[in-house]
Amino acid sequence: MAAGDAETAAVFVRRYQARxxxxxxxLVGSSAIAEEIxxxxxxxxxxxAGAYxxxxxxxxxxxxxxxRNLAVDAVRLRGDTPVDPHILLNTLTRNERANPAAATFEDTEELRAxxxxLPPEQSTPIVLSVFYGLTATEIADRERIPVGTAKTRLRRGLAKLREALGVTHD
Known part of the structure; x- marks a missing residue:
C-alpha cells in the first residue's frame, strides 16, 4: 500500500472495513458519521502507509x-457524548455481543475478559481515556478524584491489561 498499489489497498479495506x-x-453512535469516519x-x-x-x-x-482518534474528534466536534462511559464499559465487558459489526475484532473476548x-476504579479511567480521549486531568474532574489518583489508576489498569493480554512493551 505504501508503494501506491490500489489492489493491495482494496484488499486491506475489505479485510478491515467491518472492524x-x-x-x-x-464510539459515535451514528451510522452516517461512522461511515464517514x-x-x-x-x-x-x-x-x-509509508509512515507505518x-x-x-x-x-x-x-x-x-x-x-479511534477520528471518532474522538467527531464526538468532541459534535459537543456531546453519545454513550455514557459506564454504559460503554458494561457493554464492552458483558458476554453477549451487542454490536455485531464491532464483535468481529479478533481479540474482543480476550479484551472483555x-x-x-479489572476493578471498576481502573477500568473506568481506561474507557474514558481510550474511547473518549480524556486526559488524566479530565478523568480526575469527571470522577471527582485527585489527578495523581487518576494517573495511578490508569497506569495500573493499563499495566494489568497488558499483562493479561500478553502485550510486551519494547
Whole structure:
C-alpha cells in the first residue's frame, strides 16, 4: 500500500472495513458519521502507509488507532457524548455481543475478559481515556478524584491489561 498499489489497498479495506466501522459506530453512535469516519480512516492509512512501522505493532492496531482518534474528534466536534462511559464499559465487558459489526475484532473476548477482571476504579479511567480521549486531568474532574489518583489508576489498569493480554512493551 505504501508503494501506491490500489489492489493491495482494496484488499486491506475489505479485510478491515467491518472492524473500522464497528469501532467508529461504537464510539459515535451514528451510522452516517461512522461511515464517514471509516472512509477517512482508510484514506489516512492510504496517505500515510509509508509512515507505518511494523516494529511498533500490527497494521490493524495502527488502523484502529487512526479510527479511534477520528471518532474522538467527531464526538468532541459534535459537543456531546453519545454513550455514557459506564454504559460503554458494561457493554464492552458483558458476554453477549451487542454490536455485531464491532464483535468481529479478533481479540474482543480476550479484551472483555481482561476489562472484566479489572476493578471498576481502573477500568473506568481506561474507557474514558481510550474511547473518549480524556486526559488524566479530565478523568480526575469527571470522577471527582485527585489527578495523581487518576494517573495511578490508569497506569495500573493499563499495566494489568497488558499483562493479561500478553502485550510486551519494547
Amino acid at each position: 473500522v466501522y464497528g469501532l467508529a459506530f461504537a 471509516a472512509q477517512e480512516a482508510f484514506l489516512r492509512a492510504w496517505r500515510h 512501522d511494523p516494529r511498533k505493532g500490527r497494521a490493524v492496531s495502527w488502523l484502529l488507532t487512526i479510527t 481482561a476489562l472484566r477482571a
